[in-house]
Amino acid sequence: MKIAKLLAAAAALALSASLAHAEIKKVRIGTEGAYPPFNSVDTSGQLVGFDIEIAKALCEKMKVECTFVAQDWDGIIPALLAKKFDAIVASMSITDERKQKVAFTDPYYLTPGNFIAPKDTKITDISPAALKGKAIGAQSSTTGATYLEDTYKGSDIKLYATQDEANADLAAGRLDAVLADKFVLYEWLEKTDAGKCCKFVGPDLKDVNPQGTGIAVRKEDNELREMLNKAIKEVVADGTYQKINAKYFPFPIN
Template sequence: MKTLKILAVAGIALATIAGAASAQMKVRIGTEGAYPPFNFKDASGELKGFDIDIAKALCAEMKAECTFVAQDWDGIIPALLAKKYDAIIASMSITEERKKKVDFSDKYYSSPAKFIVDKKSGITDVSVDAMKGKTIGAQASTIHSNFLEDLYKGSTIKLYKTQDDVNADLASGRLDAVLADSAVLLSWLKTDAGACCSFTGPGFNDPKYFGVGAGIAVRKGEDKLREALNKAITAIRANGTYKKINEKYFPFDIY
């Protein structure tokens, strides 16, 4: 009888453990994998970068089992809506236009947009009038391309699939200027390929075009996940984890 009781108790304990394991939150995270230093693939094909480290820290805080899915930028929201993954952590700016399709967490970083040019170009004025007749590059389907197409109508705007492609054309002389996130550009300017070029002009952060920072996109109605992410963002900001990740990639506070 005692043996049966012990076996019964053991069975209940195992069932409880199994139930707890199965109840663990599982989150599939979509990211681009082509936007260094925020998200990129290393030589072995593994996803790395600020976004990836932040995502892992949030998953640890939520005690969630997370997996990553690489997705081209121009299809990143459609793939979320098609349930290919549950959240996008890919330096996506929180804008009113995007909020029509998805919900966002609180911001987890913010940095202004800036222009870069060839150091020998002599371009210092990047106002709309001064850039008439110039060819400006940007990554397609981004806040930067929207800004350029809306305001810089006297310029030729060339759009590219990835930021690396944009930078390469500036370095090769096929563009007069590039507009992108200043933190992304800073990372490239520090490389041998980016030694040709430098920042010019002011930073741009008009919320109408550039939103209120980068957030995590989830499908509308996924309030439980969004709230869990918000709590986790607050927690890693408070416990020093965010600061360590920030300092790994940037010499300034990116929040």
């Protein structure tokens, strides 16, 4: 009798898990739309970029219907917690501070931080001592901003709502350098007229984003997080990830 009851309980638990999985048919994805080439808005008003294509590929693997919601970066985690959307696919670096509020998938790409400066800069050393008194910019509420505030206390740190605004001030001569994710800066330097003003300075800073970039979900949404992790492995295994990667970068980013 006890064995029969245990088997019945196990079957009920398996059915419950199956039903819970089946309940996830639609997923709303939040992204910034101001962080090219990862996420931006094209001339027709559509969200485009690496993050968007990866998200669509993951949704296809999960066999769910996905919609996208554009959200300002500073409010993106509060909007997730308020259930404006179900997951953040917006090049969000995984940090211990953010883990206190949300749960992350496995990283879907890895990126170091880098400084850029005008091509005629005299900066060769990017140590805190060498950049003391220099005006340095970063996008607010990013790992780059935190890294500057923690490490470059002697510099004049200026934070911006978007990466484009920081880059624009650098191009206009109002900053001595900008710190951001290497791949985002590469896009601006290589593919925009404004970026022709500037160049990378100093080595990669791998400790800016040591845990990589992941997808954030609410802590209670473990089923969705597990589905996303499985889908990430699948798009890498079948070559989908590499095709999307090659469309945006001439080098692997995972």
